[in-house]
Amino acid sequence: MLAVTALALARLHDLFAIAMLSGIYSLVSAVLFVMLDAVDVAFTEASVGAGVATVFLLSTLALTASREKTVPRKSLLALVVVVITGAALIYGTIDIPPFGDPDNPIHHHVAPRYVHDSPQEIGIPNMVTSILASYRGYDTLGETVVIFTAAIGVLLLIGGKRRVSSKDKNE
Template identity: 65%
Template sequence: MIDIVLLTFLAATAIAVVRHRNLFAVVMLAGIYSLLSAGLFVTLDAVDVAFTEAAVGAGISTVLFLATLALTGPREAVPVRKPYLPMVVVSITGAALIWGTLDMPRFADPQAPIHQHVAPRYIETSPTEIGIPNMVTSVLASYRGYDTFGEVTVIFTAGVGVLALLGIRRKRSSKDAAEKE
């Protein structure tokens, strides 16, 4: 029940994001959107994910967007073209996807294929095989450690990329400032 309400809120926030021209409002709405989805993750039993989404989506990424807006300006230009073509493309894609969901297992169906393959093995044997109770941690760090290694490398590489593009200047001493004048 709660998740239906949260999902409706999410949809409303998404529409507001499309309609606003003031980018500050858009970024704050995106933060709200992230926080709502974090709440949704809690109701769907994904506490680890909710944690991360709340800290990243509502915290760090909002701050990064705001810092970017300080540099690029808060107003969006009024579009010259009417967005009919995008609307048509999006509607057709959406309709095709909705048609696809008709064949999907219903929400919270215990017979869904996703629950049949590796998950039961993780749930049954990981507490004894790995010896720690949090299955998310044991799958993340042990069974799928190779994946996670790749993810950490991607994060590191993205960090290197940002530093290459923007760079961090050494701490400004008064001498530097004087030279700049």
């Protein structure tokens, strides 16, 4: 279903439908994350990807045109680049250890330490929260600063209403 939605996204030219479909894509991948037992990630994907991001896309569409500009010429170079990149990625997956194997390196590095020690060290039942907020506190601080920076960027680019109104007063 993810693949079908992605194909439809690539084929469509109506940007309104694309915005709605990308929301559906997020919702479907949230379901996928739930099936993989990653409830926190699914929660984030559903609220951000399917909810707020769709609203932002739609409000951007209200400012711009709702049809994509069609490019008549199809570039052969683009196809070659995409095929080479895809082939490299597929070649890369050959080296990935098999899915769900308990001997994978990810299960032997820091994960056992988190699973064994976090109930004593942090003492809260949701291990994802204790990893995010305590063990990886620097990362989460960085993420918060990224969001902070995004808001400043948006405000600088399109939030400049005050300056226009003061200019109107001067004229």
